[in-house]
Amino acid sequence: MRLRPSPLVIVATLALGVLFLKPILVTSQTTTPAPLSAYQVGKEKSGFIYLDAPLRAMQNDDFSNPGYLWVQKGQALWSTADGTNGKSCQTCHSAAETSMRGVGARYPAYDPKSGKVIDLEQRINEMRVDMMGAKPYKWESPQLLALTTFVKLQSRGMPVDVTTTGPAHAAWVAGKTFYDTPRGQLGVSCQMCHVQHAGDQLRSDTLSQGQTNGFPTYRLKWQAVGSVQRRFRGCNAKVRAQPLPFGSQQYVDLELYVASRGQGLPIETPSVRR
Amino acid sequence: MCEPRRSIAAAIFALLCMGIASASTTVVHDTTLVPYTVVNGTIPRSLTAVPGNPAAGLAIVKNRKLGNCIACHSMPIAKEAFPGNVGPNLKGVGGYLSVAQLRLRIVNAKLINPDTIMPAYYRVAGLTDVAKKFVGKPILTAQQVEDVVAYLSTLK
Numbered sequence: 001m002r003l004r005p006s007p008l009v010i011v012a013t014l015a016l017g018v019l020f021l022k023p024i025l026v027t028s029q030t031t032t033p034a035p036l037s038a039y040q041v042g043k044e045k046s047g048f049i050y051l052d053a054p055l056r057a058m059q060n061d062d063f064s065n066p067g068y069l070w071v072q073k074g075q076a077l078w079s080t081a082d083g084t085n086g087k088s089c090q091t092c093h094s095a096a097e098t099s100m101r102g103v104g105a106r107y108p109a110y111d112p113k114s115g116k117v118i119d120l121e122q123r124i125n126e127m128r129v130d131m132m133g134a135k136p137y138k139w140e141s142p143q144l145l146a147l148t149t150f151v152k153l154q155s156r157g158m159p160v161d162v163t164t165t166g167p168a169h170a171a172w173v174a175g176k177t178f179y180d181t182p183r184g185q186l187g188v189s190c191q192m193c194h195v196q197h198a199g200d201q202l203r204s205d206t207l208s209q210g211q212t213n214g215f216p217t218y219r220l221k222w223q224a225v226g227s228v229q230r231r232f233r234g235c236n237a238k239v240r241a242q243p244l245p246f247g248s249q250q251y252v253d254l255e256l257y258v259a260s261r262g263q264g265l266p267i268e269t270p271s272v273r274r
Numbered sequence: 275m276c277e278p279r280r281s282i283a284a285a286i287f288a289l290l291c292m293g294i295a296s297a298s299t300t301v302v303h304d305t306t307l308v309p310y311t312v313v314n315g316t317i318p319r320s321l322t323a324v325p326g327n328p329a330a331g332l333a334i335v336k337n338r339k340l341g342n343c344i345a346c347h348s349m350p351i352a353k354e355a356f357p358g359n360v361g362p363n364l365k366g367v368g369g370y371l372s373v374a375q376l377r378l379r380i381v382n383a384k385l386i387n388p389d390t391i392m393p394a395y396y397r398v399a400g401l402t403d404v405a406k407k408f409v410g411k412p413i414l415t416a417q418q419v420e421d422v423v424a425y426l427s428t429l430k
Contacts, residue, residue, distance in 0.1 A: 185393075185408040187384065187401055192391040197360050203345050204356040241403045 033060050034266075041159075041264035045198075047273055050208045055220075059272040067149065067218035067270025070142075070225040074150025077143060083134025089147075092131065096154050104152035105161045105267050108256040110168040117171035119252050121148050121227065139246035145225050149216045152269035159264045160213050162256060171249075175257025178250055184241030190258075193235075205274070210235075211262040212255065214271025225270060228255050302382075304399045308416045310381065316374035317381060321396070321416035331425025334418050341395075341414070341422055350429060361392060368427040376423045380414070395419060 033056075039046040048056060058064050079090040093099040107120040118126070124147055125136035137144035164172040179190040193202075194210035201207070215228045222230075229251045233243035244251050300312045308321045320326075335341040336351065343349065346360035371379070378385065382394035395414040414422065 181402055183402045185401060185404050185411070185413060187393055187397070188391055192389075196389070197391060200360045201356075201358045202360060203358050207360070236403070237405065240405045240408045242405045 033057075038266060039268075041262075044211065044262050044265055045209050046211050046213055046262070046265050046268065047208045048214065048268060048271065050206050051273070055272050055274070059214075059268065059270075065218065065270060065272060067216075067225050067272065070146045070149045070216070070218075071153055071270060073142065074146035074148070074153075077147050078150060081132075083128065083132035085131065085133040087132045089127070096151065100151050100154035102155050102158055102161075104155040104269065105158045107162070108168075108171075108252055108259065109163060110166070110171075112167075116249065117168050117252055117256055119228075119255050120152060121229075122247065122252070124148060124151065140227060140230055145216055145227065148227070149225055149270050152216065152267060155267040156269060157266050159266060160259055160262050162259045162263065164256065164260045168256065171253040171256050172260060174250070175253035175255070175260075178254045179257055183236065184239035186239040188239040190235070190254075209261070210258065211265055212258050213262050213265040214268035214273065216269060217271045217273045219273050221274065228258070300385075304397055305410070307396060307398060307412060312378060312385060313374075315378060315386060316372065317377040318374045320420055321377075321381075322420050324417060324420070326417075326420035326422070326424025328421070328425040328428050330418075331421035331423070334414065334422050335425060340418065343422075346391075364426065364429060367429050369430040371426075373423055373427050376426050377419070380419050380422055380426075395422075 036049060039048045048059065051059070058066075062068050075096075077089075078096050079088050081088045081091070089096070104120055107123060108117050109123075110116070111118045111123070111126070113126070121137075121139070121144055124144065128134040129136055137147070162168075182189045182192070190210065193207050197207050198209045199206065212228050212231075215231070216225045217231075218225050219231075227246075229246050232251055232254060233246075236243040298314045301309060302312060303309045310317050310321060311319065332351070335343045335349065336354065338345070343364070344351070344354050344357045346358040348357040348359060348363040348365070350365045367376070379392070381396040383390050383392040384394055393413060396412045396416065396419050398410055398412055
């Protein structure tokens with residue numbers, strides 16, 4: 001009598017296969033395209049809505065999304081020991097897919113230790129210094145972008161959920177003031193472009209609401225992944241204002257305010273933008 | 275009897291005129307820029323002694339580092355295929371706005387509407403965080419403002 005694999009064995013084999021494949025699937029999947037309505041909450045519209053179809057498709061396919069190169073680098077850094085304590089992120093946090101789920105959606109957030117609101121990049125660097133005995137990554141370095149992108153990816157699809165009350169409130173107010181203040185030789189505020197004139201054309205570009213739920217983002221103009229603060233600096237320069245240094249508290253406060261405008265929008269990191 | 279009444283009326287008229295004048299006339303002194311007087315939503319007097327040149331104005335309007343007007347406004351200019359629509363279409367603007375009205379709108383449209391995104395092209399004071407290379411400089415010189423005004427007034 002020949003042994004034939006029973007249906008049970010086949011199912012078990014398939015299940016095992018899926019289990020082994022799962023780690024790959026978690027970080028690299030072709031997401032089922034969500035309806036456009038998923039990218040809007042009330043009046044708040046993700047930059048995704050302002051993209052044309054090919055770019056939406058590029059973002060939604062992890063194999064064609066160039067931001068995934070940064071994700072992969074970040075994934076490698078996650079488990080690479082660094083610093084005098086011989087630890088990696090993984091040493092304490094184990095699998096990022098579980099431990100980092102939802103974290104990116106909550107940043108910037110108040111940090112009791114430093115007594116101020118900090119962003120995700122600063123949180124990562126704080127961990128490196130305090131827990132790993134490692135040097136902080138430089139702002140906008142490939143490493144910091146990669147790790148931030150990888151951590152934020154773990155919240156993909158979750159709603160932006162920043163806290164603007166309590167000890168974070170003063171920073172939120174400062175961020176709103178920055179947002180509403182006309183700057184530079186052109187005397188243009190964030191609000192004028194991204195609230196008053198969102199949806200209008202600036203030459204052939206459509207002004208978006210300037211939402212940050214997709215950051216760090218792969219920007220075609222940069223041919224690279226970049227941070228929210230890099231985008232702020234670009235906007236400031238465009239209105240002929242002096243861009244602030246990376247990591248300045250004013251920019252972190254602004255990050256919080258802008259994130260709060262898009263409260264509830266899905267995290268899209270790594271998004272693709274023009 | 276007539277004389278005193280007339281003189282009282284004249285005095286009242288003069289007072290009224292002063293009232294209107296003080297409410298609608300503002301002299302603007304902005305650092306080293308040419309001072310100008312705003313009267314009822316206009317700047318009646320040219321900023322310079324040299325009349326504006328419409329051809330030079332057209333070049334400024336198209337230049338991305340000067341007027342860059344096309345970024346926000348549709349204008350009747352050939353080969354400018356992708357104008358913005360942040361501001362109104364300027365076709366015919368010279369027909370419904372006077373030279374004096376156009377001048378104020380270029381110099382500082384925020385004196386008409388403080389919330390407008392339209393940059394003040396001839397202003398230095400009261401700006402925030404201006405990039406170092408632009409500190410103390412207006413976007414356009416007084417003569418460039420006059421050139422743009424001259425160009426816009428031809429759009430009828």
